[in-house]
Amino acid sequence: MTPPGRRRIDEIGEESRRRILDAAEELFAERGFDRTSFVDIAERSGISRGSIPWHFKNKDGLVLAVIERAINRLIPAGHYRSVPPLAELFDDASALARSGNSALILSMSAEAIRGTGAVRTQYQEFYARRRAGLEDWLRARRPKDVDPDEAAQRERTFAVALNGLLMGIHFQAVVDPANVDLDASLRSIAELIDKNLADLYA
Numbered sequence: 001m002t003p004p005g006r007r008r009i010d011e012i013g014e015e016s017r018r019r020i021l022d023a024a025e026e027l028f029a030e031r032g033f034d035r036t037s038f039v040d041i042a043e044r045s046g047i048s049r050g051s052i053p054w055h056f057k058n059k060d061g062l063v064l065a066v067i068e069r070a071i072n073r074l075i076p077a078g079h080y081r082s083v084p085p086l087a088e089l090f091d092d093a094s095a096l097a098r099s100g101n102s103a104l105i106l107s108m109s110a111e112a113i114r115g116t117g118a119v120r121t122q123y124q125e126f127y128a129r130r131r132a133g134l135e136d137w138l139r140a141r142r143p144k145d146v147d148p149d150e151a152a153q154r155e156r157t158f159a160v161a162l163n164g165l166l167m168g169i170h171f172q173a174v175v176d177p178a179n180v181d182l183d184a185s186l187r188s189i190a191e192l193i194d195k196n197l198a199d200l201y202a
């Protein structure tokens with residue numbers, strides 16, 4: 001039964017949008033952005049080809065919606081408003097590498113590198129959220145006797161470096177999973193941080 005205040009046509013529209021996004025996400029991961037057409041997406045989703053631009057305007061709009069949904073599913077906006085434990089940050093990295101969106105996010109990163117539009121902005125925001133979470137974690141453990149401006153700069157630099165490590169492990173785990181122990185690799189980084197955190201502020 002349709003809830004009060006909602007029209008059946010709205011529910012049908014939302015269901016069509018979800019099915020289009022599901023199909024596009026699968027096809028982009030399987031074939032890549034360039035080799036996926038609206039016809040392919042229509043066949044996979046069971047939704048008419050003409051409905052796709054009605055929902056998303058064009059292919060760029062569809063790509064943006066797919067990436068935004070995939071990223072927000074993993075790390076929603078506001079996810080790091082409270083200071084998370086390091087284990088939670090690493091759990092996010094593990095979840096990303098193991099998720100069905102993992103190959104999609106890696107393959108579509110090429111579009112973010114080539115382009116200057118909305119897809120690139122989505123990736124910038126995604127990585128900014130991860131770096132911000134790492135900076136918050138470091139700031140909460142910052143010694144009280146250090147210069148705050150200098151400490152903040154070091155924390156920003158460290159967050160970039162650590163995020164790069166996590167991205168590298170993610171890529172290897174997707175490309176060569178048989179030879180990459182994801183959990184052991186993440187634990188190794190966590191142990192190094194625990195042992196050497198004081199050196200960051202020395």
